[in-house]
Amino acid sequence: MERKRSDQKTRAPSGAAVQSVELTEALYRALFAEWAEHGFSALSLERVAARAGAGKAAIYRRWPGKLQFADEAINTIALRMAAFEDKGSLEADVRAFHRRLRSVFRHPLVRRILPDIYAEVARSEAMEAISERVAQTRRDEAAKVIERAIARGELPGALDREIALDFLPCSIYWRMMVTRRSLPDAQLDLYAQGTTAAIKALASAP
Amino acid sequence: MERKRSDQKTRAPSGAAVQSVELTEALYRALFAEWAEHGFSALSLERVAARAGAGKAAIYRRWPGKLQFADEAINTIALRMAAFEDKGSLEADVRAFHRRLRSVFRHPLVRRILPDIYAEVARSEAMEAISERVAQTRRDEAAKVIERAIARGELPGALDREIALDFLPCSIYWRMMVTRRSLPDAQLDLYAQGTTAAIKALASAP
DNA sequence: TATGGATGGAACGGATCCGTCTCGACCACA
DNA sequence: TGTGGTCGAGACGGATCCGTTCCATCCATA
Structure with a gap:
């Protein structure tokens, strides 16, 4: 969301160009939205890309396929069901x-x-x-x-x-x-x- | 399964030709098998027909679409969870x-x-x-x-x-x-x- | 036995999707 | 200011699916 940090993709050589964090997050959001609408089995990466305002290449450049994409997407939302204190009984x-x-x-x-x-x-x-x-x-x-x-x-x-x-x-x-x-x-x-x-x-x- | 009864489709005029009960049941079985494999949202009537060894016309002549097809299929298996007697407690x-x-x-x-x-x-x-x-x-x-x-x-x-x-x-x-x-x-x-x-x-x- | 009519299977055109590839534009670093 | 890598966009060939249409077959009636 904020400043764009140097990503893991930028390494040895010299040049620049970093995967945009904004785009990655937009892809995650689009994935969840499409997932909710169509279900995983009928999920189309073409629609996900379109919904995020991106090309399919943006997806295939980041993840090898639908499953790994979904896997990392789930990981990012972290699923924190924060612990609650002892209520006494x-x-x-x-x-x-x-x-x-x-x-x-x-x-x-x-x-x-x-x-x-x-x-x-x-x-x-x-x-x-x-x-x-x-x-x-x-x-x-x-x-x-x-x-x-x-x-x-x-x-x-x-x-x-x-x-x-x-x-x-x-x-x-x-x-x-x-x-x-x-x-x-x-x-x-x-x-x-x-x-x-x-x-x-x-x-x-x- | 057994003898083919005169179906509801044969009515007034004269001619004959009746929907085969065997085929209808084969279509139901194929539907459930495909449903289990791919889920409803990714269900393809083309595959269902092929699996039943039939053409898609056999499906579209019987039901207007996937949902009605599934609906009648569920109906036929009747979902009988037969009542059990009073066990005493x-x-x-x-x-x-x-x-x-x-x-x-x-x-x-x-x-x-x-x-x-x-x-x-x-x-x-x-x-x-x-x-x-x-x-x-x-x-x-x-x-x-x-x-x-x-x-x-x-x-x-x-x-x-x-x-x-x-x-x-x-x-x-x-x-x-x-x-x-x-x-x-x-x-x-x-x-x-x-x-x-x-x-x-x-x-x-x- | 002859016949009308629905049947089942296959082929059709249109649409969508996959995964890859190619562009010119752009941006961050050196 | 160069330069290398990513960017969005779109085209691609191949595959699959939809819903309809075509056609030879078969059957119940007359």
Whole structure:
């Protein structure tokens, strides 16, 4: 956006000319917009270039193909689901986690691109790496919630963490992304309540 | 498959010629196979016809376009998630429901096509009707589970049914379809346990 | 058995996309 | 002020797809 830094492309010899950061970012934005409109499998780099006001060469000069382009694009937005502080109880932490999730799932591009990533992974496995990276930050944050509750004594150390991590986001994902219904503040408590009970129930009587 | 019945297309005048039921079914099968491979948005009717060993005219004579074709195709497979009998308790019913869900989510075509439907709905709304019909049978069956529990006295009549219906399938969908992990028998109990606790918790102290 | 009519398969023109390549213009460095 | 590399733009040959049209075949009726 600001000053153009010397890029990695400029190296030994002498001459100049640097890949424009503005153009690269415009290409990323155009990619996401087209991705949201048409889905990855029907994504046309020709349209992406046109939308960014560039030629196709600008794309092929930077990335070898659609997948690597998408991969780096996802990387740049960094997916920071910033950590939140300890809320004092499992249920309060769950509610905070759900609120974070909701703010992510409300983003219009996320609403279209995220389901498309999952659909694409199901049929091609080439998107696996991207999907994995997207899941990672969320999973890390979720794990913290569980570990804090164990440290607090709210959950036993013998808890099946794998399944607990499934219960943490699933209800919000289902409601907002699969059934596509909005999630008003008034109902956040109920989801946190149910989710907390589910996780606690995993620990009791096998 | 068997004898060819006089079709609805043969009517008043005199002449004959009937649409072949075999070909129609072959077209459906080819559609699903291509859908699973490429996704709906990148679906080519040309490939579908070729895969069915037919010409494109065979498709365009039957359906006006891709969407209506897909719509009737989904209709024919009927989506019967046959009702199961009362298992005696909410948790047992939940487990039975999860088992049914698992058998559906294990089908290789379902694993690829269902996420694609959700991705498509997110960006075009034209698939809404199809998605809605797919959801309907599952929702009906889930509602029965909840109502039976209320009749049994396990859940209060004042329960928030909307959210209870979210909790019923969400953990299984998340595990099998989003994170794409298998679900062995040994873990079915834990999911049923957690899900049941979540639903019961919706009723208590607001 | 003769015949009318819809059938299925193939070919059509127009459109889009891919990935490459070639321009003149431009800009940052030496 | 040179000079080398990137810039946007566009053309390319080949491939694929759309939706329609053509034509020989086959079938149910008369």
